[in-house]
Amino acid sequence: LAKYPEIKTLMGPDPHLKWIVSGMVFTQFLACYLVKDLSWKWIFFWAYAFGGCINHSLTLAIHDISHNVAFGNKQARWNRWFAIFANLPVGIPYSASFKKYHIDHHRYLGGDSLDVDIPTDFEGWFFCTPLRKLLWLFLQPLFYSLRPLYVNPKAITQMEIFNALVQLCVDLIIYYLWGLKPIIYLIAGTILCMGLHPISGHFIAEHYMFLKGYETYSYYGPLNWLTFNVGYHMEHHDFPSIPGCRLPMVKKIAAEYYDNLPHHQSWIRVLWDFVFDDTIGPYSRVKRLCKLANGS
DSSP states (O other): SSOOOOOOGOOOOTTHHHHHHHHHHHHHHHHHHTTSSSOOHHHHHHHIIIHHHHHHHHHHHHHHHHHTTTTOGHHHHHHHHHHHHHHHHSSSHHHHHHHHHHHHHHHTTTTTTTOOOOOHHHHHHHSSSSSHOOOOOOHHHHHHHHHHHHSOOOOOOHHHHHHHHHHOOOOOOOHHHHHHHHHHHHHHHHHHTSSGGGGHHHHHHHHSSSTTTTTOOOOOSSSGOOOOOOTHHHHHHHHHOOOOHHHHHHHHHHHHHHHSSSEEEEHHHHHHHHHOOOSSSTSOOOOOOOOOOTTH
């Protein structure tokens, strides 16, 4: 920032984000109507090939919204409510809990028992062969959602209760209008596309140590177009208040700080290497002891 103070002008809300996210949410509601009479094989096909991609993208929009980039820091409550709206096609309440834990991921990156993105010792010990690592990728949504409850349980907040009630009401409305198949379409898409799917390569690409000494990596490939530039991950951790749409400008302005750092060009290659490279696995994360910010 001292060298490139113009980066500060990139901070602040993205005025287009709320409209893009709203369009994605209503696209999924339209899809619920369109799939209601399809056979089960086509339900799962479209869940994986289309709906799940939108849902995974929405979870990454929720990630951006958790940094208050939809309405700005002065309208924090609006961001929380909008994240719950963005959560609706995901089918499972997620946004409020994500916000609660994601703060720790930034504040205590790699912190033992604080950063719940880090796999448990059991995951690192058991999922150590190509076949088991493949299974771990498939089950990643399960570990991602349950790990916080084991590693760093926190009290349930009012916003989480509100998130769950709103999600349940919308799920029941969809079921009442169009039956069970649209619900399965939404939830199956979320689970499948957060597991063994090209977009899910970002889970591994971001902080798994492919090169010793480097614990955070960016990805500069085309899937950033579908994922709110979550691939620009070094830039995001440096400037979490800059919305995803402006992160490429950070790299362009301060190129000398990013161009020579190791990065990824393919999330599919990331998944392939994770499964078949014996030197990479769930243990390939930096874990450190961190003191809580309040000094306790």
